Amino acid sequence: MQNVLNALRVLEEVAARQPIGVAELARAMDLPKSSVQRALLTLHTAGWLRQAGGAPTRWLVTAKALQVGRQATGELGLRDAAVPVMEELRRQTGETVHLAVPEGGRVILVERLETSQPVRIVLPLGQDLPAHASANGKAVLAASPAEALESYLAEGLARYTDTTIVEPRRLLDELAEIRRRGYATNSGEWRSDVSAVASAVIGGLGLPVASISVNVPASRATDASQTEHGALVSAAAKRLGVALGARG
CATH class of the missing domain: 3.30.450.40 (GAF domain)
Structure with a gap:
């Protein structure tokens, strides 16, 4: 259950701050980078997030949310x-x-x-x-x-x-x-x-x-x-x- 809640929180934070990297996201949410990274990859696999390109990796919400x-x-x-x-x-x-x-x-x-x-x-x-x-x-x-x-x-x-x-x-x-x-x-x-x-x-x-x-x-x-x-x-x-x- 906590993993699901973390993923939903990550989705909301990315939507509010995009494009955003994992380190900045972890600081904003006061979560370990590892937890945020897992949530990002889960949401990416499900089609809710995409990478903005360039380095370091930054994340954007896809049109699926809209x-x-x-x-x-x-x-x-x-x-x-x-x-x-x-x-x-x-x-x-x-x-x-x-x-x-x-x-x-x-x-x-x-x-x-x-x-x-x-x-x-x-x-x-x-x-x-x-x-x-x-x-x-x-x-x-x-x-x-x-x-x-x-x-x-x-x-x-x-x-x-x-x-x-x-x-x-x-x-x-x-x-x-x-x-x-x-x-x-x-x-x-x-x-x-x-x-x-x-x-x-x-x-x-x-x-x-x-x-x-x-x-x-x-x-x-x-x-x-x-x-x-x-x-x-x-x-x-x-x-x-x-x-x-x-x-x-």
Whole structure:
């Protein structure tokens, strides 16, 4: 039983710190290197971990973890419906398009279609985004029930950059504007180099099940492009919601 628990802990730590070597992992977990090495090899054999290459050996989580997570939450069906909509949005904007799902007060990036432009925003699948400091997150918050929003505000609003909204009243005002406008914006509120617009995808029960965003480097974002992308991403989110069973 302890070996199984160690392996699961190692998987979680690698996911949080990847790429990471056995010595660093053993220190972080306060376990003998031999125990960590056994767990790494077991997870590698089972297909959960892979070597990053180079020396010394460092470890990464494989796509198997994301696949299992998607199956557990029903995201495979969401992705199947979302990808054609995302492809059309990428064609319209020429920029990177993200699909994220709400989870525990944050939103998790589950699909990405990249721009062909040389300067781009690159975020790994599985990246979690703060709800109040990202376009995807604010879009979801704006579409969430009042009790969910109250619970989120009760946890406090962490600051990530100089432009992060950390005052509850100011965030509530912004969410009201998002509802009126139909899309959320982010201009460096989580990472100073990231700008995005996003709209919530409303499922059959009238609740936000995902959000779609167009993401650009802050250096390429303008007020005009945000307005244009906002209208396109709002329409894309509505099409996906209808595909998932929401009322058109």
